[in-house]
Ligand SMILES: Nc1nc(=O)c2c([nH]1)NC[C@@H]1CN(c3ccc(C(=O)N[C@@H](CCC(=O)O)C(=O)O)cc3)CN21
């Protein structure tokens with residue numbers, strides 16, 4: 001995961017000191033890109049131990065179209081707790097936009113089902129996109145995440161805002177545009193999640209995995225993550241693990257947690273860091 005360490009080093013060296021919504025303060029750059037060839041192994045950060053279980057459950061939860069943290073809590077995943085209402089709601093976040101984008105006439109669009117259909121039917125298409133950025137449901141400034149969710153708005157605007165697939169030479173690649181990126185906590189999750197999603201889509205479409213390309217808007221290190229970032233930079237990256245997926249699954253909505261097995265994951269010890277809310 002040289003790419004990830006290079007991003008960290010780049011932001012530490014070149015980042016501008018910048019205030020942010022959470023009041024924590026960041027070092028930030030605008031515009032950056034990383035590329036991962038999925039044939040090189042599964043891109044899970046090795047310079048700190050990462051919790052893949054949370055990442056898999058979060059992705060399956062998005063794919064169900066679910067926006068209540070109930071499923072995550074049942075599976076011991078707490079990464080969304082800070083933003084949910086007492087009843088566990090987050091408003092129309094990723095799951096809702098991916099699977100049931102509301103149309104003005106009262107219908108809904110399943111962007112994931114349409115994406116899979118288009119990749120199969122029309123692999124040369126330049127329109128293989130999914131957007132989670134829906135201006136009609138963005139949270140109102142001045143309200144808390146919980147107050148927004150109670151009003152039917154998103155608790156937090158999507159950070160991974162849109163992604164595009166591309167098919168060439170029998171290989172499927174994915175590019176994500178992430179408008180805002182917490183390099184220490186969020187980015188390792190985001191890389192692994194989209195790499196896994198690309199492997200899943202490739203399998204159900206009968207394609208080989210190509211590249212995952214991660215493009216950033218505001219990529220930042222929070223001021224209370226700088227020591228943790230330095231510690232990670234002092235560690236040697238280890239060989240990447242491999243992801244094994246149950247080859248029987250041919251429907252993107254049928255994957256279950258047990259269908260995934262990460263093998264040969266060697267990592268340095270976990271590093272704790274506070275999450276900015
Ligand atoms: N400031 C901030 N950073 C984020 O990365 C983030 C948000 N907010 N808000 C929405 C989601 C929630 N995400 C999160 C939230 C918490 C962790 C976190 O605390 N990770 C720890 C523990 C992992 C675990 O419990 O499995 C870590 O060490 O990675 C990671 C991603 C990603 N997003």
Ligand SMILES: O=c1ccn([C@H]2C[C@H](O)[C@@H](COP(=O)(O)O)O2)c(=O)[nH]1
Nearest residue numbers: 021157159160180181182186187190
């Ligand atoms: O998947 C995610 C979700 C969130 N983040 C980070 C990026 C920012 O640090 C915060 C969101 O705050 P905004 O003020 O809305 O930008 O969460 C992430 O890195 N990955």
